[in-house]
Amino acid sequence: MSLTQTARLGLLGPKLVTLFHESWKYFLVSAASLALDMAIYWILFEGAKVPYLLANVVSVSAGLVVNYALSVAWVFKERRLSSRWAEFTGFVVIGLAGLTVNEALLAALVSGLRLGPLTGKIGAAGGSFVFNFVVRRLILFTARG
Numbered sequence: 500m501s502l503t504q505t506a507r508l509g510l511l512g513p514k515l516v517t518l519f520h521e522s523w524k525y526f527l528v529s530a531a532s533l534a535l536d537m538a539i540y541w542i543l544f545e546g547a548k549v550p551y552l553l554a555n556v557v558s559v560s561a562g563l564v565v566n567y568a569l570s571v572a573w574v575f576k577e578r579r580l581s582s583r584w585a586e587f588t589g590f591v592v593i594g595l596a597g598l599t600v601n602e603a604l605l606a607a608l609v610s611g612l613r614l615g616p617l618t619g620k621i622g623a624a625g626g627s628f629v630f631n632f633v634v635r636r637l638i639l640f641t642a643r644g
Contacts, residue, residue: 521574521640525632528569533624536562540620551616555605555623556598563594566631575640586639593634601627 536558543554567590571583580586604626608619 517576518636521636522632524574525570525636528566528574529628529632531569532562532566533628535565536624537620541617544616551609551620552602552606555602555620559594559598559601559627563591563598566594567591570635570640575636577640577642579639579641579643589639590635593631593638596634597627597631600630 539558539561540554543549543557544551547554549557567587570590571586578586580589601623604623605616605619608614608622609616612619614622
């Protein structure tokens with residue numbers, strides 16, 4: 500039995516079904532954003548020899564723009580803010596907080612655990628993914644109420 504069929508039978512509430520669908524869609528959007536992020540990071544760090552934490556700031560910022568565009572177009576249907584400018588600003592502010600989480604994790608993984616900068620980038624991306632989804636959904640993409 501599919502999740503949608505289960506919800507129709509009343510076994511799962513519609514909010515849980517919505518959360519499930521938003522979660523997998525956000526995962527795919529984040530995967531696309533991460534692919535861009537990693538490509539830019541690799542080009543800057545390996546190709547241009549930009550320090551890894553600076554390369555991370557630039558690459559995460561590029562991924563943030565793609566993530567916003569795809570999130571509002573495909574992932575989240577409910578909006579808390581009526582102003583798209585205010586929503587984008589909130590998205591960026593949360594993204595900057597997520598970038599702080601990402602930078603701290605990356606520094607800890609590279610300097611503390613002695614992982615390579617590319618390997619550390621993957622671990623840091625996982626941590627910031629969870630942070631960004633939860634905070635963005637709670638603050639920006641829930642019904643007004």
